Ligand SMILES: Cc1cc2nc3c(=O)[nH]c(=O)nc-3n(C[C@H](O)[C@H](O)[C@H](O)COP(=O)(O)OP(=O)(O)OC[C@H]3O[C@@H](n4cnc5c(N)ncnc54)[C@H](O)[C@@H]3O)c2cc1C
């Protein structure tokens with residue numbers, strides 16, 4: 001006979017909506033500060049419907065924008081802390097090469113962000129990493145700190161520590177309504193909860209959730225094809241032990257950028273993706289016909305023939321994932337302009353995973369009314385005009 005069910009607890013110090021990597025790290029920091037925290041997730045965990053699933057993500061210090069590169073030491077430190085707390089390996093150092101043209105402003109900014117850097121020309125790159133072929137005049141900047149984060153494992157680890165610190169994670173429970181006020185009331189498919197503070201980290205669903213709070217954020221969800229490409233000779237081009245991650249900056253063949261990771265999750269298959277996708281509604285992402293032409297795959301095939309000749313030019317595996325882009329591709333980490341006890345973390349624009357430990361810390365600090373530990377100027381909601389035009 002089932003035990004009689006406990007009356008459901010309904011009041012917390014903080015409620016966090018969305019248990020992707022950003023919401024989970026936010027909840028982790030709150031629980032470590034002894035805040036009684038409820039983390040709500042609409043899908044049963046683990047799931048592959050948002051942005052944080054899959055085996056791998058790039059972590060790197062090289063960033064064209066110094067406000068991200070300055071956060072990276074803190075982020076590496078917090079990832080290591082999570083590894084120690086859970087006794088799991090979450091990161092493999094592989095190095096990363098940034099491919100571009102010498103003098104190109106973003107590439108030069110990346111070089112500066114590294115402090116000490118190493119620049120390889122086509123011949124030096126081919127000698128060091130035989131899988132890569134640069135075109136004449138192009139160079140590669142080497143970030144030796146970079147590597148691969150084991151994404152699914154990391155998400156499990158951070159949620160495990162959150163729970164260990166007394167946090168409550170309820171999955172399969174979708175937030176339907178948010179009532180602002182000194183006490184915020186959150187109604188889900190299963191209950192009603194109250195807290196003096198709310199944090200929204202709902203990924204591609206954030207735009208719709210904050211609309212009901214009178215906020216129109218310029219967030220564009222994109223459907224991304226995650227492509228894996230087979231090595232012509234297994235082990236030749238891209239083995240995880242000898243090959244770095246890469247990304248392109250400012251190459252005319254790939255204006256949005258292309259990035260890749262060595263064969264780690266699927267032996268013999270290298271992950272190479274376009275840093276762009278097609279606009280989508282997260283509720284309708286499965287309705288895209290599978291036979292639709294994939295212009296990004298054509299871009300990738302052409303790039304692979306030129307730059308990674310050891311790979312076959314048709315993808316062996318294709319999965320999907322979501323980006324949520326802002327117009328400037330900078331994050332949104334801010335309080336609601338009218339309801340200061342509601343904090344929003346969104347718009348990670350396809351590069352937020354590596355920084356999630358810091359994002360979580362900043363959202364926790366904002367919510368608790370503390371001085372944020374990094375410069376927040378680039379993440380303000382007010383950089384977008386007219387967001388409150390529809391305010392209640
Ligand atoms: C293909 C791909 C490659 C990437 N590569 C890199 C990389 O190499 N390096 C890097 O740093 N970053 C990378 N990123 C970006 C990174 O993965 C994302 O920035 C990050 O995962 C965003 O996390 P999130 O928590 O904001 O979103 P999500 O993981 O989508 O989490 C939001 C959660 O909120 C839940 N939710 C939404 N609405 C509700 C509701 N009403 N009620 C309850 N729950 C709700 C959702 O179900 C979801 O689980 C990549 C992203 C993709 C797609």
Ligand SMILES: O=C(O)[C@@H]1CCCC=N1
Nearest residue numbers: 058059247259275350351
């Ligand atoms: O954030 C990252 O490092 C990756 C690679 C470059 C494009 C987006 N994500």
